[in-house]
Amino acid sequence: MTIMGVREEKPGVRVALTGNESIARGALEAGVAYAASYPGSPTAEVLGTLAKVAGEHDIYVEWSVNEKVALEGAAAASFTGLRSLTVMKADGLNVALDFAGALAISGCRGGMVIVVGDDPAAHSSVREEDSRNLCKVIHLPVLEPSSVEEAMDMTREAFSLSEELALPVVVRCVTRVCHASGDVKLGKIARTEREPEFQRGDRVITFGIALHAMQEQKLTRASALFCKSGFNSYTGPQRAQRLIIASGPSYMYALEALEMLDLSRETGVLKLGTTWPLPESLLLDYLINASEVVFAEEVEPFVEDNVMALAARHWKDIGSITFYGKRSGHVAGPAGPGIGEMNPDILAGSLSKITGAAFKSPVLSGRKGALELLGEKMPGRDLALCAGCPHRASFWSIKTALELDGRGGIVLGDIGCYTLGIARTGYHILQTVHCMGAGVGIAGGMGKLDRFGFNRPVITVVGDSTFYHAAVPALINARYNRSNFMLVLLDNETTAMTGHQPHPGRSSTATGEPADTVHMEDIIRGIGIPCSLQDPYDVEATIDVICRMLQQEGPRVLILRRTCALAAVKGKQKNRVYVDGKRCIGDACGCGRFCSKVFSCPANIWDAESGKARIDEAVCNGCGVCATLCPRQAITVERTV
Amino acid sequence: MPKLFAEPLNIIITGVGGQGNVLASQILSVAAAEAGYRVAVGETFGVSQRGGSVMSHVRISRDKPIGPLIPRGRAHVVAGFEPLETMRVIMDYANPDTVVIMNDRPNYPLGCLLGEDKYPHPARIEEAVKKMVSRVHTLPATHLAQEAGSPLAANMVMTGAMAASGLVPFGREYFIRTIESLFTGGVRELNLRAFDTGYSRISG
Numbered sequence: 115m116t117i118m119g120v121r122e123e124k125p126g127v128r129v130a131l132t133g134n135e136s137i138a139r140g141a142l143e144a145g146v147a148y149a150a151s152y153p154g155s156p157t158a159e160v161l162g163t164l165a166k167v168a169g170e171h172d173i174y175v176e177w178s179v180n181e182k183v184a185l186e187g188a189a190a191a192s193f194t195g196l197r198s199l200t201v202m203k204a205d206g207l208n209v210a211l212d213f214a215g216a217l218a219i220s221g222c223r224g225g226m227v228i229v230v231g232d233d234p235a236a237h238s239s240v241r242e243e244d245s246r247n248l249c250k251v252i253h254l255p256v257l258e259p260s261s262v263e264e265a266m267d268m269t270r271e272a273f274s275l276s277e278e279l280a281l282p283v284v285v286r287c288v289t290r291v292c293h294a295s296g297d298v299k300l301g302k303i304a305r306t307e308r309e310p311e312f313q314r315g316d317r318v319i320t321f322g323i324a325l326h327a328m329q330e331q332k333l334t335r336a337s338a339l340f341c342k343s344g345f346n347s348y349t350g351p352q353r354a355q356r357l358i359i360a361s362g363p364s365y366m367y368a369l370e371a372l373e374m375l376d377l378s379r380e381t382g383v384l385k386l387g388t389t390w391p392l393p394e395s396l397l398l399d400y401l402i403n404a405s406e407v408v409f410a411e412e413v414e415p416f417v418e419d420n421v422m423a424l425a426a427r428h429w430k431d432i433g434s435i436t437f438y439g440k441r442s443g444h445v446a447g448p449a450g451p452g453i454g455e456m457n458p459d460i461l462a463g464s465l466s467k468i469t470g471a472a473f474k475s476p477v478l479s480g481r482k483g484a485l486e487l488l489g490e491k492m493p494g495r496d497l498a499l500c501a502g503c504p505h506r507a508s509f510w511s512i513k514t515a516l517e518l519d520g521r522g523g524i525v526l527g528d529i530g531c532y533t534l535g536i537a538r539t540g541y542h543i544l545q546t547v548h549c550m551g552a553g554v555g556i557a558g559g560m561g562k563l564d565r566f567g568f569n570r571p572v573i574t575v576v577g578d579s580t581f582y583h584a585a586v587p588a589l590i591n592a593r594y595n596r597s598n599f600m601l602v603l604l605d606n607e608t609t610a611m612t613g614h615q616p617h618p619g620r621s622s623t624a625t626g627e628p629a630d631t632v633h634m635e636d637i638i639r640g641i642g643i644p645c646s647l648q649d650p651y652d653v654e655a656t657i658d659v660i661c662r663m664l665q666q667e668g669p670r671v672l673i674l675r676r677t678c679a680l681a682a683v684k685g686k687q688k689n690r691v692y693v694d695g696k697r698c699i700g701d702a703c704g705c706g707r708f709c710s711k712v713f714s715c716p717a718n719i720w721d722a723e724s725g726k727a728r729i730d731e732a733v734c735n736g737c738g739v740c741a742t743l744c745p746r747q748a749i750t751v752e753r754t755v
Numbered sequence: 756m757p758k759l760f761a762e763p764l765n766i767i768i769t770g771v772g773g774q775g776n777v778l779a780s781q782i783l784s785v786a787a788a789e790a791g792y793r794v795a796v797g798e799t800f801g802v803s804q805r806g807g808s809v810m811s812h813v814r815i816s817r818d819k820p821i822g823p824l825i826p827r828g829r830a831h832v833v834a835g836f837e838p839l840e841t842m843r844v845i846m847d848y849a850n851p852d853t854v855v856i857m858n859d860r861p862n863y864p865l866g867c868l869l870g871e872d873k874y875p876h877p878a879r880i881e882e883a884v885k886k887m888v889s890r891v892h893t894l895p896a897t898h899l900a901q902e903a904g905s906p907l908a909a910n911m912v913m914t915g916a917m918a919a920s921g922l923v924p925f926g927r928e929y930f931i932r933t934i935e936s937l938f939t940g941g942v943r944e945l946n947l948r949a950f951d952t953g954y955s956r957i958s959g
């Protein structure tokens with residue numbers, strides 16, 4: 115949980131680390147030389163952590179423009195014999211998949227580890243993709259830590275495994291590992307002493323079916339190694355008839371659930387740390403004794419399906435087994451089997467259903483009375499753009515401009531903080547959201563539909579980091595094919611969503627060294643697309659320019675540039691903003707409580723006692739936008755600079 | 756090592772994104788690890804900067820590895836940085852013996868700003884909380900933090916209150932040392948001051 119912990123040199127001590135720090139530490143202990151990533155939750159902090167210690171350990175650390183490029187760079191280091199790491203979220207593996215699949219065929223040299231962060235329950239993602247299925251498709255081995263400490267150990271060991279198999283190894287971590295913390299026992303930090311080499315005549319290629327055969331052999335080899343791996347372990351009685359097969363943090367939940375149900379003595383738990391390829395003979399050893407098998411994993415029934423297929427192949431030896439899991443419907447959270455996260459309660463509930471053992475949580479007797487006392491329904495808490503977020507001002511301007519324009523213009527969205535434009539905080543303005551850069555491609559298509567009679571103005575919004583990551587090809591396509599839409603580039607000068615990482619539009623790199631800034635204006639104008647620039651905090655001017663540009667034809671870009679409000683106030687004295695109680699006349703104004711109810715910055719609150727608007731000073735970031743919108747000019751901004 | 760009053764000790768810190776929850780859970784768990792305990796923390800923050808509900812499960816054990824999520828009804832302590840969120844967490848994770856430390860300052864959800872939902876009066880929330888659990892300490896943490904120098908240090912006031920509650924099995928010095936190691940300069944001074952304010956508020 116501290117960078118000091120990651121830096122600690124003494125092997126054997128226990129320090130508290132986050133899952134992401136522990137992955138970084140594991141890589142350091144393996145002597146990683148090259149690390150590249152595009153930030154994505156839940157794994158964003160792995161590279162950030164390595165960037166902090168890059169100097170002292172002489173490793174190369176970069177924020178890449180996207181995950182595919184990151185993986186390609188890391189592969190290069192591996193081809194020369196160095197150890198390399200790439201980190202991405204599940205969606206990032208989709209982006210990198212084309213190359214990852216090719217790399218799985220060519221194989222690698224220096225140990226190469228791909229950390230993939232899956233996000234069951236989609237806490238900070240648009241989907242809860244289970245990347246293990248993709249890894250199986252492209253033939254890459256998968257390790258799956260069940261705890262913070264194991265994330266470190268697995269990352270470290272994955273490098274040797276990768277060298278042994280000459281294949282990249284995926285360490286699949288879920289949010290409950292990445293964003294968890296725990297004490298870990300440190301090993302020794304290894305400094306890389308290898309000299310990179312790639313000679314004339316060296317070849318790493320992807321070609322022909324001979325390599326496919328070799329790929330299968332590597333996986334067979336991996337399966338044999340996994341049967342002896344310390345990451346797979348069994349606890350419970352000898353020859354358990356009831357066996358839980360658990361992977362990831364579901365292993366910890368399963369142990370706790372058994373304890374809560376008092377079933378630990380009679381139930382065996384097989385922890386599977388190597389989830390692909392399956393350690394077949396190890397599994398068969400346990401399946402032979404079992405008559406009931408329960409699966410505990412996230413998200414999809416991946417181990418479940420593959421173990422059932424294994425059992426089907428060996429049915430003659432292992433006899434009849436009843437399988438309980440997502441397919442049978444027994445292991446399921448509130449949203450249904452195979453949807454959402456696991457936790458100890460869900461597993462205890464499932465085991466109780468399967469075994470008949472009683473499961474009771476401690477009861478809170480006053481709950482009903484307490485709710486009655488409140489008199490009203492407990493308000494939910496939507497996600498909201500931060501106070502002072504430039505996107506709120508931008509959305510407000512787009513919404514107003516489209517109303518003024520009056521032709522029923524549509525707005526397409528993309529991935530970033532501004533995805534919240536689908537929700538109340540963004541006036542529900544976004545009508546499509548899919549994946550990085552998709553909005554621009556979709557706008558390109560919409561902008562070609564006029565020949566069929568589709569004549570609505572089309573606006574698509576994209577953030578700066580997403581622009582570099584995935585929007586540029588779609589923009590080239592739009593220019594080439596003369597599509598008709600307006601791109602609003604919400605440039606908050608950072609990758610805000612994942613914790614303010616830099617990108618190619620910035621002037622420094624991951625490790626804080628000077629970078630050659632790639633200006634988005636240059637790219638856009640270079641493609642031949644006209645491009646204007648505006649500060650979204652000036653709402654009036656922004657509405658004007660949008661209205662004007664809506665009248666133009668062809669692809670065109672408006673950059674709304676203003677630093678993310680959080681980044682802007684970090685470490686600085688904020689402007690003081692307050693409501694002048696004499697000027698604000700409350701509901702008599704007729705503005706409909708504009709600042710709180712309509713514009714809805716979370717710091718614009720309503721003071722029920724005075725019947726007037728108020729600014730919550732603990733929340734306000736001092737942007738001053740509400741002050742420019744208040745029809746009575748009742749809000750005052752005291753600038754600190 | 757002093758005895759834990761529960762094994763493992765389950766603490767939930769809850770609030771709204773941007774209130775510094777995660778930092779409070781970090782200080783608590785680094786201090787616990789320094790004091791020789793095993794810790795497991797599960798953070799639920801999603802896109803946390805963006806004002807949603809946030810919750811940290813901190814589990815402290817003498818010697819056992821534990822999972823990062825506390826089962827329902829099994830929290831021993833709930834530290835709530837915001838009244839409504841405290842109430843929400845209590846309903847799911849508390850039992851009648853759970854001890855609650857609660858900041859009295861509401862942070863209004865969007866639905867309340869828009870007038871679609873009504874935020875219950877904080878005094879009502881406190882009453883409702885007392886109906887469910889018997890030991891409740893309410894304190895004006897945001898206000899105290901403001902007096903100490905910045906409303907944003909409310910998380911440190913709450914951390915101080917937790918440290919003083921007698922519920923965590925290690926002393927104030929572990930917290931102080933952790934805060935000192937994590938911050939420098941003015942922020943360190945501010946955080947130590949805010950921590951002290953919360954500490955003396957509870958220890959009396």
Ligand code: SF4
Binds near residue numbers: 718729734740
């Ligand atoms: S100045 Fe107004 S709009 Fe800006 S953060 Fe403060 S309350 Fe929100």
Ligand code: SF4
Binds near residue numbers: 499531611
């Ligand atoms: S982090 Fe920045 S860009 Fe994201 S919602 Fe907050 S102010 Fe807006």
